[in-house]
Amino acid sequence: MDEQNVGQENLEQEQVNENKSGFVNMKKFHFVMMLFFIVFLTAGVTTFALSFGEEKVVTVASERTEFNKLYSAYDTLKKEYFKELDQNDLINGAIDGMVKALDDPYTDYMSIDEAKSFHNSIDSSFEGIGAEIQEKDGFIVIVSPIKGSPAEKAGLKPNDTVMSVDGKSIQGMTSTEAVTLIRGEKGTKVELEIQRPGADNLIKVPIIRDEIPIETVYGEMVDDSIAKVQITSFSNNTPQDLVVMLNDLQKQGMKGLVLDLRHNPGGLLDEAINISSMFVPNSKLILKVEDRNGKIKDYPSENDGNPDLPLVVLIDKGSASASEILAAAVRESADVKLVGETSFGKGTVQTAKDLKDGSNLKFTTAKWLTPKGNWIHKEGIKPDFEVSLPSYSTLSIINPDKELKLSSSSTEVETAQKMLNALGYDPGREDGFFDEKTKEAVVAFQKAQKLPEDGVLKGDSTLKLMELLRDKIENNDTQLQKAIEVLKEEMK
Template sequence: MEVVKAVDEQNQVQEQEQNSGLREKSPVIRMKRPYFIMLLVFLVIFASGITAFALSFGKESQPMVIGGSSERDEFAKLYNAYDTLKKGYYKDIDEDKVINGAINGMIQSLDDPYSTYMDEKDAKEFQHSVSSSFEGIGAEIQEKDGHIMIVSPLKGSPAEKAGLKPKDIVIMVDGKSIQGMTSTQAVMLIRGEKGTKVELTIQRPGVEGTIKVPIIRDEIPIETVHGEMVGDGIAKVQITTFSTNTSKELVETLNNLQEKGMKGLILDLRQNPGGLLEQAVSISSMFVPKGKLLFKVEERNGNIEEYKSKNEGNPEFPLVVLIDNGSASASEILAGAVKESAGVPLVGEKSFGKGTVQTVQDFPDGSNVKFTTAKWLTPNGNWIHKKGIEPDYKVAVPDYYNLPYLDPKLELKKGSSSNDVKTAQQMLSVLGFDPGRKDGFFDEKTENAVKAFQQANKLQTNGAITGSTTEKIIGQLQEKIIKDDPQLKKAIEVIKKEMK
């Protein structure tokens, strides 16, 4: 018998998620227009005002003639400011730039990192990057408090390999400050073709100073589901993002694992930044009994729409779900649904906390506006926005999981003193080579530890940390992180009890 009897094919979304390698966080949950007509509320105000600037955004409202009887009082100040600049500024103004600035200002005044405006040029470039390739660094970002923050690097991506972590704040890109940029502007600056290099300067919570992270852009993995047996009839399936074919991939993976003897499942949503809402509905339905609530959507007028499981039956195996602070949006919908409607235990760390829904309105001139239309609630009515979902079994990861990236091009040797040396000393210590100190000063004991590491790995024994030595240190640290994984170990412990 197949693991999943029914997956609603109508939920297979025709629209490919915006994933060009580095993705803007704001569209991670997107509702179809029949579900959310609330954008009309916005457009009635938006279109009637902006048409005064000779932009035609549709038929949602009647065109306005400045000074005519249809002029709206609430836009008087806006018109006056525009006329004042056009007539009195010391040089000719760029009308398109001023108008786009006014629109962008309206969006920014919402103080909502998930709402943004793209003018014709930015929208065209962004759509081109989406349709032409899946190349970039592979990370979800969002604007927060005027900064660009990493939500989550994608599994196997250059961003993950370079050591980017959730909550990292990007300060500069190739030495250029991005302070005050929108997430869209940051995406356009960071994305690029496979094989090209970009250097991010980041601030990491709990780490002193800034960290420079060089990344070689590459093709981003398209597969979103990865499954394996982890022993004793237990399978682990990681979902990296909720894309167009994720539910189909998951069904195939589960059926394959069942043939290998799967009797219990660990669903890994760590570092999953979200994706398409329809996929979250399909996948949640696989693990929640038919008719039970998956989540609710609350509009600004207080109306609530309930989304229920469409599954015809429950999988015949116990389930445990892994989450962390990189689990966001659609991941949180799934985690909340199985926790509250199916009694599935969650293991790991508190999730990211993204509880809003966005939609995109395209305009005839090629620009668009993406804005929040509603908030979603868990089956029990909890709004997890900015709070996240607490796991049933809280398991922290070791401090060395968050060590900064160490650039192989650097040469660290006896007499050096820097934060990079401090990072290298911490890495050596974790790998079992005692540097004698961890304060950032490269002394004789640290040199001896490096030589011992080089000898153990058949590298040139010169006592300096650079090139292949650095790469080997980083590689072994990554292997240790995967091998140790205290969250996975706890999940295995929990599911074994569920299987009895």
């Protein structure tokens, strides 16, 4: 199967994503993860030769002398290694080694077993933690948690680095290998150890796996004339769902729209183009794709209507790939304002194919450019209005299994103190030492929430504290407030 995508490596859904950040032109799958094309055309020939002994190897090698070193290494190991070796393991390892030598986080090889696991997760319900990941400099990094997923509820954030899964280090793993460890059946528990930018210590995050939500369009009226629509990814049904949502909001009096692409790691190419066409005038460019030879293909809007709805778009560092295509298209081809934070910065295109034996390889084939020819790779898109969320929105997660009580001292206590303060319970200090004043604040919080008033943060008390903070962040969305302000100016 030949697929093309531009995207962030998709963690999950459970890989609804592993190339969701990416965007993939797929007919078979709803979300993008890792599908692959064989790295060199002679792989099948090589496998055949190796299957039939040294004589065949020599024959093929004489035709492709660049592989002589590879065949020599293979023969040496097969004959002289201190124990018997599996031929398939060696071949898979050779392909995987070539892929890693490219030093490209968006190129990856998937073995037969890994491919089967992936296809099973796509064909059945999506179960896992619901977070998009990519491999970066030998580490697995969160691109974005999916809206409503266990990962979002647990407090995972873009740019969190996953150091271990259930105590097993994943440094040096591909995103495919990491996903195999992270995803699992609904109701099972997985513990991630993460490093958050700006935090001194590693944070342990226990997460209960669940079915990953596949709804991608959420909408609501935020006042009498302005609506907000959030697109969480670009799947097969997203354009149709968006049309239905916009029609419904128009019936409710929508005169202007805030399109929220925050925490959206990407999705399908065709759907990104279709949605961009809704807001970009007919024949205006949506993006350009440049191949290895410098040949550029233009993708214009095919909008037959009149995209004159006043619009402002929200982006953040979790907006990647197809989200960035849409954001760049509406800004450069429809003069739409962007509000929020600089986006992720994913500007390459991937092609993917299934191999005959069931394994896969995905590799980068081109780069995509904005309508004005800008390449945003590793740079992201800087918004017209830079707005940060409140400082408490970036607080780390507190492990609910850990007991925070009188006389304890830790970074988690410091985080809890900041959370309490943000919610109106004065702990008296925010230096990480749990004193009497902090205990009083915890007791007051527990009393207000009808929890056992023991002055100890653990279990339900910790979970409730983090839940209320998430609610406060949603209700004090400074980025959305600015977007509404800008939109009202546009509507005058």
